[in-house]
Every structure is written in C-alpha cells, then in structure tokens.
Amino acid sequence: MAKKWQKVATVATSAVLACSLVVGMTACNKGEQPYEIEKRASTGWEDEREYTYNTYTAQLPAVWTQLNTKDAADMEIISYINSSFYEYDYAYDENGEIVPGGFEVEYSAATDLEDVTAKYAGRYGIPEDATAGKAFAITLRNDLKWDDGTPIHAEDFVYTMSQQLSPNYLFAEASNYYSGNYIIHNAQNYVYQGQENVPTSCMVVAGSQYQTVVADSDGVLHRDTVDGATIYVALTAASDWSTKPLTAYVQAGYIEGDDADLILSLAEEVNEDGAVPMTEELQSVLDEFCRTYGGGYDNEWQEFCFYYYTYPKMDFSEVGFFVGENENELVIVVDGALYPLDENGDLAYGAAYYLESFPLVKRDLWEKLENRTTTPWTNTYGTAKVENIASWGPYKLTEYQSGVTYTLERNEEWYGYGLEQYALQYQTDRIVTRYVAEWNTAWQSFQLGQFDGISLDPTIISDYRNSQRAYFTPSTATACLYLNSIEETYEKGKNIMLKYDAFREAISLSLDREDFCAQCSPSSLASLGYLNDMYYYDVEHGGVYRETDQAKTAILKAYGAVENEDGSWTVGSVTYDDIDEAEAAITGYNVTLAREKMTEAYEAAKAAGDYTDGDPIVLTYGITEQSASVERQRTFYQNAFNAATEGTPLEGKITIEYFMMSDANWDKEFMDGKYDIASAGWQNAPFDPFYLLGSSQIGSDRFQKGWDPDTVTLTLDVKGGEGQQSFEDLTMTLTEWNECLQALSGCRYDFKNYPIETKLEILAAEETAVLQTYWGIPVRSVYEGSLMSYKVDYINYEYNTFMGYGGVRYMSYNFDDTEWAAFVAEKGTLNYTF
Amino acid sequence: MYMFKYILKRIGLMIFTFCVIMLICFVLIKLLPIPISAGLGDDRELIEANLRARGYYDPIMVQLWNYVKRIVTKGDFGIGVNMPGYINQPVWDAFLTRLPPTILINIYSTIIGVPIGLGLGILAALKKNKWQDHVISTGVMILIAVPSIVYAFLIQYIFCFKLQLFPLMMATGTNYFTGEMFLSMLPAVLSLCLGSIAGYARFTRAELTEVLTNDYMLLARTKGLTRGQATLRHALRNSMVPIFPSILSEFVAVLSGSMIIENIFAIPGVGMLYLTSIQVLDYDFFLLLSGFYTLVGLLAGIVVDISYGFIDPRIRMGAK
Helix, strand or coil: CHHHHHHHHHHHHHHHHHHHHHHHHCCCCCCCCCCCCCCCCCCCCCCCCCCEEEEEECCCCCCCCHHHCCCHHHHHHHHHHCCCCEEEECCECCCCCECCCCCEEEECCEEEEEECHHHHCCCCCCCCCCCCCCEEEEEECCCCECCCCCECCHHHHHHHHHHHCCCCCCCHHHHHHCCCCCEECCHHHHHHCCCCCEEEECEEEECCEEEECCECCCCCECCCEECCEEEEEECCCCCCCCCCCHHHHHHCCCCCHHHHHHHHHHHHHCCCCCEEECCHHHHHHHHHHHHHHCCCCCCHHHHHEEEEECCCCCCHHHCCEEECCCCCEEEEEEECCCCCECCCCCECHHHHHHCCCCCCCCHHHHHHCEECCCCCCEECCCCCCHHHCCCCCCEEEEEEECCCEEEEEECCCCCCCCCHHHCCCCCCCEEEEEECCCHHHHHHHHHCCCCCEEECCCCCHHHHCCCCCEEEEEEEEEEEEEECCCHHHCCCCCCHHHHCHHHHHHHHHCCCHHHHHHHHCCCCEECCCCCCCCCEEECCCCEEHHHCHHHHHHHHHHCCCEECCCCCEEECCEEECCHHHHHHHCCCCCHHHHHHHHHHHHHHHHHCCCCCCCCCEEEEEEECCCCHHHHHHHHHHHHHHHHHHCCCCCCCCEEEEEEECCCCCHHHHHHCCCCCEEEEEECCCCCCHHHHHHHHHHCCCCCCCCCCHHHCEEEEEECCCCCCCCEEEEEEEHHHHHHHHHCCCCCCCCCCCCCHHHHHHHHHHHHHHHHCCCCEEEEEEEEEEEEECCCEECCCCCCECCCECCHHHHCEECCCHHHHHHHHHHHCCCCCCC | CHHHHHHHHHHHHHHHHHHHHHHHHHHHHHHCCCCCCCCCCCCHHHHHHHHHHCCCCCCHHHHHHHHHHHHHHHCCCCEECCCCCCECCEHHHHHHHHHHHHHHHHHHHHHHHHHHHHHHHHHHHHCCCCHHHHHHHHHHHHHHHCCHHHHHHHHHHHHHHHCCCCCCCCCCCCCCCCHHHHHHHHHHHHHHHHHHHHHHHHHHHHHHHHHHCCHHHHHHHHCCCCHHHHHHHHHHHHHHHHHHHHHHHHHHHHHHHHHHHHHHCCCCCHHHHHHHHHHCCCHHHHHHHHHHHHHHHHHHHHHHHHHHHHHCCCCCCCCC
C-alpha cells in the first residue's frame, strides 16, 4: 500500500513540475497579429502630455562628472546633464529628408569659435610667427545656467579645468588634455608639478621633429647629465628603443664580447627602474650598437636613456586655458595644431569632435564636497546622491538610489528649450533607468511593457532578428583572438606550439568567422581586419578606410590572395578582375590549408625538440566568469582546432581550458602571458584609423607584448605631396612606419601631413604585416542587436556615425504614459516577434 | 560560571579566528597585481602616481598597519575606488545602505521557511510511511536536489511574468516596510526559503521519527498523555536539540547564498556588492564585506554552541 502511494506521490509531483515547464515553454504568443500602431512624429518639448522613457542598465553610472569618469556607463548620466559647445546634427536635403551618412556641425552652448593664434603669438608656447591652429576663443552663450538658475561663465570652465588638472587630485582623466586628441599647453606640467624623480625620457619631440633634451637648458650637451641630473641607461627594462631590454639583445647575440660582458655585469647593479648611470664604457657600447642596428641619426643612443626629473611648481595661469576678453570668452591654447574651422572660418567636424565641451562643475558644490584629508584629495561631487550634482544640460538628475535606479527629468533652466534649432525635439520628459544585472529579468520586464528598449541576447536573436522593432547598432570594436606571445611562459606539453608561425596561422585558417557569428554572436559580422567599417580617414567627405582599395588589398594580401600583373586577384583557384569581388571571396577560412600548416608546425617543433609525439597541447582561454555564452565560444574554438588537426599528427591533441582572470587586470595578465587566448578588441577614435591601428597593434599598448614590431620591416614607396620628399623602396621597421605615420616621438620622417593616398598605402601595409604575424586574429565586427518597444521610435533607423539613431533628442512617442499603461493592460505580454 | 567562562573563551577564540582570516584576506588581496585600467592614450604614470599616493605601492605590512589604524582611530573603513555607484564614498556608509535588503530577505525567508519546514517535517514524521509522508519526502527530495537559482528563475517566470502575481524586481525606494516592498521581495524570499523548507522538513522528520520510537515516549503515553501531548511536550522538544542549531546555520548559508538571487530579482543587497568588489578589485569594499560574512559565520557558530545549553538543560559546559 505504501509503495502504491509512493508512486502516486512521485507521479503527482512530476506532473506538477512538468506543467510548470510546459507553462515555461509557452513564452511566445505565436499566431497573434501585429498590433496596429500609428507611428507619430515627435511633438517636441512643448507637448504637455507626459512622456517617460523607461530603460535599464547592467552597470549603473558611478561618477557623473567628466573630471573622473570611469567608463562608458558614466556617460549615461553625463550626456544628459551637460551641454555641448558645438554639436553634430543630421544633414537634410531640399525635401527635408535626412541625408544618409551626412552631418552638420552646429553651435549650441557656444555662439562663436575664432582662431586667435595671431593674437596670442609669443605667449603660451605659441611661436611668434604662428598665425593659425594654436589658440581658439570659444564664445559662450550669455544665458547658460545651472539647474538652480545660477549663471555660468567662462571662469567656471577655467576653475573646473584647474581642478581637472590639479596635482592634489591626480585624476586619470587629466591625461585627456595632454595625451589625447590635443595637448593643452602646460597641462601635463601642471598635473605633474611637485612630483619628484619622475623617470623622464631623454627623447622629446617638439612638433613632429625629432629633438633631444639631453642638452642642458643653456644648450651644452653632456653625455652623462642633463642640467645636473644623471642620465641613466635602461638595461633590464624597456626603453624608447624597444620594449625589450638591452640585455635581451646581448642574449640574442646582437652585442658580443667585452661589450656583452659589460652589459651583463652592469645588469646586476640596476636600480628599481632597471637602469644604471651612464658611463664612458657604456656610452661606447651604445654608440656601437646604434651605429650597427639603429636608424642612423645623431644621438640615437639617447633612446636607451632617461633621467629623473622633478617637476617645478606652476601657477594655473601658465596653462593654455583661460578667460578671454570678456566673461563669456574661453580661450584654449594647444601644443601642436588643431583645425576645427574650415577654410571659410565655418565650423568643421573637428569643432564638435575636439571642442564639443569641457568639464564643468558647480564651484560652490564642488568645494563643499571636497575632502582634503585624504591623499590624494577626494571629492564626492557627482556621486551617490542627487544633491551632489548640478546640471546645465537638457535634463537634471532627480532621483538616484545606488544599485537600484536613477531618474532624469527635464531641466527647465536649459537654454535649448525655446531655441528654434531644438523645435520638435526632446519630447521625453523623464528618463527612468533601472539597474538590472540579469538580462532575463530585463527581457521579461520589456515584454510586460516596463522597459522601452532592450539588447538582444544571442539566445533569442534568431526569433527576433526580423522583428520590425529590431535594429542593429554597429560599434568601432573588432573582437580578435589574441594569442600569448610571451615566450618565457611557453611550456612543452602545453602551449609551446604558439611560438610557431605556422601553428598560429593554422588557428587563423581554422576559424569560420561567419559560423562563429551565427553560433556565438548573431548580431555581429565576420571580420578579417583590425579596423571595421566605422573608421573614417576623411570625415568631411565620408571616406571610410575599409572601403578603400588599399584596405581591400590589405585583407587580400594578408589572407593569401595573389595579385596578378594585370591587376586581377587570384583567390584560391579563382581569378577576379574586380578587387571588390576578390575581397568578397576571402573568408579567411581554409581547413585544408590549416591542416597543412598544423603539420608544418608539428614538423618544425619536433625538429626543434619542442614537441614529442603524443604531447598534449593545452591552451588556456581567459574568462572572467563561466557562462553559456562563454562555453559556446570555447566549444566553437575547440571544434575549429579539432577540425584543423584532423588527419595531422596533432589530431585530438589540442585542448582549450578555462583560465579565470580578474576583470580588473585581465589585460595585464594576458600581456604577462598568464593565459594563452584572449578574446578582446580595441575601439573608439573612429576618425583616426592611423592612430587606432598604430597604437593598438604596433605601439606599446598592444596586447601581443612578446612580439617585437621592430623585427618586422616593410619596404614601400612613399609619394610626397607638393614640397614633400618622396621615397622609393624605403625600408623601415613597423615601429618606425607607425611613428612616421603618426609623427610620434623619435620618428625618422613625418608622414602625418602627406597625401591621404600615401597614408592609406602605409596604413594598409601595416595592417597586412600585423595580420600576418597571427598574434591577433580578427574574428568579428561587433554589432549590438536591440528591440525598441512599441511606445517609442527613433527618428531614423539608418545608423549615422555622428548622430547614431538620434537618441533621446529626436525620440518620438507613439503613446504617452497614460495611453501606454492602457495599451499594456489590454495586451498583457507584448509580442515582438513580428 | 562555567558557562560564562566558556562563552568568554569562545568569544576570544572567535576574535582570534576573525583576525587570522582577515589577515589572510588582506595579504592575499594585496598580493594580487595592482589594478591599473589604462586604455589607449591614458597616462599610465599618472594613474600609478594616484595609486602610489593612496598607498597601493607601500609594503603590505605598512598598508595593513595604516588600514587597522584608520579603523581603530577614525572608524574609517576606506573609500570606494572602483566600485560602481560608490566611487569616493565611505565604504561603511555604502555597506549600511545595502545591508537592510539582504537582512530582510533572509529574515523573511527564515520566518516563512522555519514553520513550514518544521510543520512538514512533523507531519511527515507523524504520518510516517503514509501517503502524506511520501508526498512530502518526494517534494523534499526534489527541492533539495534542485539549486535555488533554478527555483528563482521558475518562480520569476511563472509567478511574476506569466501570472503577474508579483513584480519581476524588487520595488525601488528605501522604505522597506511597506506592503508593496514586501510583495516585491516575496519571489526572492520564496526562492531562498524553498531549499531551507526542504532541509528543515527532512531534518525534523528524521529527528522526530527517532524520538517518537524512544521508550520514554511509550512511558509518556502510558502515563496517560494523549499522542499530541506526548509529541508536543516530549518528542518535539527533544528533537529540537539538533534542529534549532541547524536553523541558525541555515540562516548563515542562506545569507551567503543570496548573492545570485539578489542579481536575479534586482535586490540592492550586500551580496551583489561583495561580488562586484571582487570583480573590480575594490580592496576596501572587499575587506569590509569579507569581514562581515566572516563575522556572521563565526557568530552563528558561537550562538549555535551556546544555544545547546539553553535548549537542553542536560547540556551545560563544565557542569557537574
């Protein structure tokens, strides 16, 4: 009897569970008809009905002031509570239709921008004879106000910049003004003032010309001191010459005999920076080494040298950021040059790009929240509480509950409400953002009408990619598979095969990037280059790098296509007359060739004693958390590697294991060789592909730290423009080409202002060369899929680099809050499949 | 007196253990590479200068001394460095802000879970091998086998999304004692207490079943007590000796297990704060929260041990 009841109970319980699961499976309301919703145009900020934009975030903004932003999430609030001096807007044709890809630059918080270089020549480091590109006067509107009505003048921006650059705060964001897109005169010296014994390179560039500061301030050159400070030589640390220490060149045999002995003996006496004071013997060694392997210019030995410098005290009045002729004129002086105005003196794209805005804090509030008892000083301005922030933008923060939500509401004091240029815009009265860490929770809330937008998770994207409410936002990021390049971390029986070019090439060839996107990131597009379609080399005329013949050639060459004498391209066994067709035929995926390369790597490794038959190959894949998404990617790569080794001596030998890395230090851990595979990418700087590629793949920020770009040389013809030198078969290392293209410190030639065709040739050649090292393998160009609720609409669903989709500024509402509540109550769970 | 000495000794040991654990936490977290998040164009030297000024590059023992000194002399547990929402905020203040939701959902979970769990356990024991027992035992088996995160997703999907009986997320605001707030916490509370209910029920059933078969229960019945009286006065009390401590330990287990539940139901508790502090390497937050969870665990151990003496007079430390 008891057993019978036991069975009954088991069956009953199982039935209850099964019912629960069935209920769970019936998520979609299949068969429903699309809702009949009339798309309404924006009625603008004057509409008296209530319009609330409800959204969510997986990361709440932490700091709401530009002085100390931590990441992109912070901009969620900052972008609404600040204004722009100059801003982008859509370009319209004669019919009032938006011009695809077009843009205009408009005045907003400023009413004028004037090049005042000549006026300040001879001051703030501006040469006496300079006439343009150095100093700019920004005239502010005279009705700028904080949200409590307090007026804003140029002095407020100057005060804020003094805090931004304050050595008492040491804000990381200060570097935006001396190592970003432009350099405000004396900004770095002001931040660094008082810092003692800062290792300072003996190489400094003035303008784009190579110069040294090894000479004393009176012009006398000493080989062991600079203004009395001892010159040190980096022996066991990286230097301007290379990321590899000098001792590495000894071990590699570039320096031999007594010179080598001297270096190695001195290497045992290095200080904490891996350097020793300069001696005559050392000087002689460096001279000889540079003569043999260097670029052939005077005093090249200084690339190994630095000295300890103590920055003197400085008054902020010496910084190139001050109040001009009246209380509303803000003057900025830059080292180098900026061109935010076109030849007619009108705003060019650079005005909104470089001078969009400067940080601004409300002085009395800032000083009230300042804490000088800590080192460095701290300030709670723009954190934690609504009372800790003030707005001068179209919205103001009215509610903030940490870890839960924040609300922005219309700032009635904003100058824009009432301006003709903002007519029929800013219809949104309120923006309510809820913190939701779990995407599934957000997704259910979205279907219940509680959120007005949601990102599409890979698990549902196939069901919703064709929804009329779906849209896809491109980003500047290209996700790559980076491979561990630190040779010291290689181990036989684990990851030593990574040192073989053929092995890494096989990995690249094994990746069916289209399939990867389909399986692991459905909203992304397969990518073969480091720079995607978002990079403009000519903003004014819409020149996209990836669309150039040079960029296409880069991909074709990198992935094994052959250029024929008649200009046609052969990809595999097919010849294409058209470069576009040839490029379209390239997938980067070739299992047959991958297997050949695997075998080649195997034979080379076996011959070198790095691989013994039967050895496993264990590659560690860095992750911050284990999830279904991560597992999908690992499985994809594992399957790809399995296919690439099938039928080769390495068949079944490659295993990918997880390596748990810290979210905060993942890049350093990878660059130190703690794990073998990193899925990562670079982004931003969409208007400077030369900078992004050079800095992220060749410069010192590159992930592939163990690879030395000095070991790769390129020989190119360089065609100069009018008055510029041309070169035939110029051979330089990748580092040098990058330095020349960007006119960086120590560059042999300045190609920054060379004709764009020449620059594109160099950029494309650099891209090919880096791709062919196979340390960083592009996989996908990142797109984010999203759904828009029926409540709201963007003005336009064709992505515009400058305007995105128009954002909240142009957002229109198909329902006001009351209508939406009624609609949701009537429909229940909303269906977004159609 | 013996008991008093015993308690003092345990508290002393607890403080010692706490200090050792915190020392280990401090040293281990400081042994990790210093987090420098520098992107393209950032001045790494400036970031390092900032961290150096904050003492990140001091020897670990110096940092420990400064840390302890700050706490003892100023009650200063540090400020948030990387913690989203709490940059430059005192970590103690943030901790106090986030503590109520975590404590509340755990208390609610215990308040709901204990009587139901005990009730089911008692019923199963009294109806041993009858259909009621089988139903309860099967349910208990399933509830114990399935992790609470699964209940959380099911409860959220069925009760919050499909049936819309509860909100999907915890309500906003800091007034935690309103009906709306309680209702919004219930899905998380249910997710947390289902496992506990099963645990209590299983344990109670096992203990009570054993006690019910003891000879003194027969004696109690022969003295003329009804079955209910005998069960309530003798069996239940005796079976509580091991059950009551398990409630305390379950409370601690639930407290630490609520981190993921907090994520699912968007509850702004300390669990999420703890996870984030590890992800972003915010040392001061990590140490304070490690201290909190350590202290809760150690205190629970002491309370459990001491409670034996109060529940069962036969158990008195050192009594002769």
